[in-house]
Amino acid sequence: MNVDFQNCLILILLCLLSFLCYSFFFKKPKDGFNLPPSPPSLPIIGHLHHLLSLFMHRSLQKLSSKYGPLLYLHVFNVPILLVSSPSIAYEIFRTQDVNVSSRDFPTNEGSLLFGSFGFGTAPSSGLKHSRGHKKSVQRSYYLNLLDKAVKKESVEIAEEAMKLVNNTVCQMIMGRSCSEENGEAERVRGLVTKTDALTKKFILAGILRKPLQKIGISLFKKELMDASCKFNEVLEKILVEYKEKVEEHHQGTDMMDKLLEVYGDEKAEYKITRDHIKSLFVDLFFAGTDTWTHAIQWIMAEIINNSYILERLREEIDSVVGKTRLIQETDLPNLPCLQATVKEGLRLHPPVPLVLRTFKEGCTIGGFYVPEKTTLVVNGYAMMRDPEYWEDPQEFKPERFLASSRSSQNDEIRDELLKYLPFGNGRRACPGANLAYISVGTAIGVMVQCFDWEIKGDKINMDEAPGKITLTMAHPLNCTLVPRTLIPVTSTVQIPSS
Ligand code: HEM
Numbered sequence: 001m002n003v004d005f006q007n008c009l010i011l012i013l014l015c016l017l018s019f020l021c022y023s024f025f026f027k028k029p030k031d032g033f034n035l036p037p038s039p040p041s042l043p044i045i046g047h048l049h050h051l052l053s054l055f056m057h058r059s060l061q062k063l064s065s066k067y068g069p070l071l072y073l074h075v076f077n078v079p080i081l082l083v084s085s086p087s088i089a090y091e092i093f094r095t096q097d098v099n100v101s102s103r104d105f106p107t108n109e110g111s112l113l114f115g116s117f118g119f120g121t122a123p124s125s126g127l128k129h130s131r132g133h134k135k136s137v138q139r140s141y142y143l144n145l146l147d148k149a150v151k152k153e154s155v156e157i158a159e160e161a162m163k164l165v166n167n168t169v170c171q172m173i174m175g176r177s178c179s180e181e182n183g184e185a186e187r188v189r190g191l192v193t194k195t196d197a198l199t200k201k202f203i204l205a206g207i208l209r210k211p212l213q214k215i216g217i218s219l220f221k222k223e224l225m226d227a228s229c230k231f232n233e234v235l236e237k238i239l240v241e242y243k244e245k246v247e248e249h250h251q252g253t254d255m256m257d258k259l260l261e262v263y264g265d266e267k268a269e270y271k272i273t274r275d276h277i278k279s280l281f282v283d284l285f286f287a288g289t290d291t292w293t294h295a296i297q298w299i300m301a302e303i304i305n306n307s308y309i310l311e312r313l314r315e316e317i318d319s320v321v322g323k324t325r326l327i328q329e330t331d332l333p334n335l336p337c338l339q340a341t342v343k344e345g346l347r348l349h350p351p352v353p354l355v356l357r358t359f360k361e362g363c364t365i366g367g368f369y370v371p372e373k374t375t376l377v378v379n380g381y382a383m384m385r386d387p388e389y390w391e392d393p394q395e396f397k398p399e400r401f402l403a404s405s406r407s408s409q410n411d412e413i414r415d416e417l418l419k420y421l422p423f424g425n426g427r428r429a430c431p432g433a434n435l436a437y438i439s440v441g442t443a444i445g446v447m448v449q450c451f452d453w454e455i456k457g458d459k460i461n462m463d464e465a466p467g468k469i470t471l472t473m474a475h476p477l478n479c480t481l482v483p484r485t486l487i488p489v490t491s492t493v494q495i496p497s498s
Contacts, residue, residue, distance in 0.1 A: 033369040036072040036081065039063055047073040047080070051204060054466035057353035060084070061382035070366050079374040081365070084382040086389055086419035088366050092376070093418060096365070097426040100357040100376050135328060137167045139489050142326055142446050149451060149481035157477040161296040161443065162189055162289060168439055169288050173281060174242055175254040187234050192289045195227060195282075199469045203356060235278045288432050290470045291351035295440050299345030301460045301477050302396040303444070304453050309398060312337055317449045323485040327445035329438045335445070340401035342441050346422035348396055351470050353381035355424045380421045381471075389419045452482040 041047050050073070053059035060082055064071060069085030083089055092100060141164040148155050166188060242256055259277045262268045303310050316337045321327045332339060355378040362372045385393040391400070423430035430436070447453075456478070463474040 033371070034367075036070045036366065036368040036370070037068055038072045038074070039067040041074065044076065046075045048075045051075065055464065057379060057381040057471075060354070060377065060379050061385075064379065064382055070368065072368075072370075079371055080377055081359070081370055081374050082377050082379065084379045084386070085366075086383055086386070086417040089378055089383065089418040089421065089425070090416045092365060092378075093426040094416075096359070096363055099360050099363055101427050102358050102360055103356055103428075137164060137171055138328070138442055138446060139326065140167070141443065142450060142487065142489065145447070145451065145481055146483060149483050152480065154478050154480050157300055157479065158293055158297045158473075162192075162293045164443055165289050165292045165296075165439070166192075166285070169284055172255060172435075173284065174238070174256040184234065184238070187230075188285060189289075191227065191231055191234065192285055195286045195290075203469065231282050232278065235281055239274070239277070287430075288435075292432075292436050292440060294351045294470055294472055295342075295346060295349070295436070296443050297473055297477050298349035298351075298462075298471070299342060299440065299444055300447055300453075301462060301473065302345055302348070303341065303448065304455060304477075304479070305459050305462070306396055309341060309396075310448065310453075313341060313448045317445060321445075321449065323449075324487065326487045326489060327442060327449050329442050331445070332438060332441050335441075336402060337398065338441055338445055338448075339437075340398040342437060342444060343401045343420075344396060344398040345440075347384045347390075347420060348394075349471055350380050350384060350422040352422070352424070352430075353471055354379055355421070357428065378421070378424075380424075383419055383421065386419070389417070450483065450485055450487060452484050454480040454482065 039047070042049060047063075050056070050059045050063060061084065064082065064084035069083065070088050071082040073080040073082055083092065141160070144163070145155065145160060148160075163185070166185060170188075239260075243260065256277075259272065259280070262270070263272050263274065263277060303313065316335055317327060317331075320334045321331050327335075355376075357376040357378075359370055359372060359374045359376060363370055384390070387393050391397075418425055423433040423436070460477060461475045465472040465474040
C-alpha cells in the first residue's frame with residue numbers, strides 16, 4: 001500500500017486536535033448521571049452568550065422563566081448550575097452550606113485585588129464586621145448636601161453617597177475619613193469604580209479559566225495588576241501616615257491599630273503581612289462602597305417617584321425624631337416605614353443581582369446530580385421579582401414588609417423558601433448586611449427629613465445601566481435640593497433667612 005507520509009501526519013494531527021477539542025470543549029462532565037435539565041446551547045461555547053449579555057441577570061432570568069428554575073448550563077466544558085427557585089436556594093443553603101462556601105475564583109498571586117489574601121476570594125471566612133457607624137460622617141453628609149442646597153447647585157446623588165460611604169468605611173477602619181484635600185479620597189473612589197468594571201471580567205475569567213489555561217491564555221491579568229498597583233500606592237501612603245500618627249499621639253483602638261499590632265508582633269499566633277492588611281482594605285472598600293452607594297441611589301429614586309411614600313416617611317420621621325435634630329441610627333428601630341422602604345429597595349434593585357459560589361464536591365440538588373467543581377449561580381434578582389412568590393413584583397411597595405420583618409423571616413423558614421436574598425445566604429453571606437441596613441437607612445432618613453427634591457421632568461428614569469456587575473442606574477440621579485428643616489449642627493454653611 002502506498003501511504004503518503006505527509007497526509008498521514010496531517011490525519012494524525014487532525015485526530016489529536018479533534019480529541020483535544022472534544023475533551024476541552026464538548027465533553028460533558030459525568031455523562032450518564034441524572035443532571036438537571038439543560039436549555040439549548042451553541043456548539044463549543046455552550047451557554048457563554050448568556051453570560052456575555054449586557055444584562056446578565058436578566059438574560060439568565062429569561063432563560064429560567066422559559067426552561068425552569070433549576071438549569072444545568074455549560075461554557076466550553078465548565079459546568080454551571082443556575083438557580084432561580086426559592087425552594088432550591090433553601091435546599092442548597094441549608095444542606096450544602098459548607099460544600100458551596102468557596103467561590104473558586106482564580107487567586108492572583110501578588111495582587112491586592114482578588115488576590116490570595118483577600119477574603120472575597122478566600123476559601124472560607126467567618127468575618128463579621130462591627131456595626132460601627134460614625135455620627136460625624138453623617139453630619140458632614142448633611143452639611144455637604146445643605147451647602148449645595150443653599151448654593152442651588154444640582155446634586156448627583158451617587159457622587160455624594162459614595163463620599164458618605166467611603167468616609168464611613170475609612171472611619172471604621174482607621175478612625176478618620178479619606179482626605180479630600182490631597183486627592184486621597186478622589187483616588188480611592190476612582191479605584192473603586194474601576195474595580196467594578198474589572199469584576200465582571202474577573203467572574204468570566206473565573207469561569208473560563210480552566211479551558212483557557214489549557215491553551216495558555218490568562219485573562220485580564222495585566223489590567224488586574226495595574227489596578228492592584230494603584231491601590232497599593234494609595235494604601236502604602238495611608239499605612240505609613242497612620243503609623244507616624246500612632247507613634248506621635250494616637251491611642252490605638254481602630255481596626256487598623258489592631259491589625260498593625262498583630263503585624264508587628266513577632267510572637268503572634270497567626271502571622272499577618274502588610275499585603276494581608278492592604279487586601280482586607282481593598283475588599284472592604286470595594287465590597288462595601290459600590291453596593292451601598294447604588295442602593296442609596298435606587299431607593300431615593302423610588303421614593304421621589306412615589307410621592308405617597310415620601311409623605312409617609314416624613315410623617316414617621318417628624319413624629320419620632322422631630323425637626324430639631326438629625327435622624328440617627330438609634331432611631332431606626334422606631335421607624336418601621338423607613339426600614340421597610342430600604343428592604344423593598346434592595347428587593348427590587350439588589351446591588352448584587354447574582355450570587356456566585358462553587359460546589360466543592362458532587363451532590364444531589366432537587367433530585368438531580370450536581371458534579372464537583374460546578375459553578376453555582378443563584379439569581380437573586382429573578383427570585384426577588386418572581387410573580388409566584390411576590391404580589392406585584394415589579395412595583396415598589398414597602399408596605400409588603402410592614403407586617404413585621406421577623407414574621408416574614410419565620411414564614412420563609414416554615415415554608416422552606418429563600419426568596420429574599422439581597423445579601424446572599426449561608427456562611428459566605430455578606431458580613432456587611434447589618435452595617436448596610438443601618439447606613440443606608442440613616443442616609444435615606446437624612447435626605448427625606450431635611451430636603452425637598454426637585455427633578456427635571458415628572459419621573460426619574462429607572463432603567464438599568466448595561467454591562468455592570470453591580471446594579472447601576474443608567475441615568476444617574478440628579479436633583480436640586482431645597483432645605484426643609486434647619487437642623488442646628490455645627491456648620492460653616494450660611495443659611496439664608498427666608
Ligand atoms: C447594600 C449594601 C450591600 C449589599 C447589597 C451587599 C451584598 C453582598 C452579596 C450578595 C454578597 C455575596 C454573598 C454570598 O455569596 O452569599 C456580599 C459579599 C460580601 N460583602 Fe456585601 N453587600 C453590601 C454591603 C457591604 C458592606 C457595607 C460591606 C463591608 C464594609 C460588605 C462586605 C462584603 C464582603 C467582605 C463580602 C464577601 C464575603 C465572603 O466572601 O465571605 N458588603 N455582599
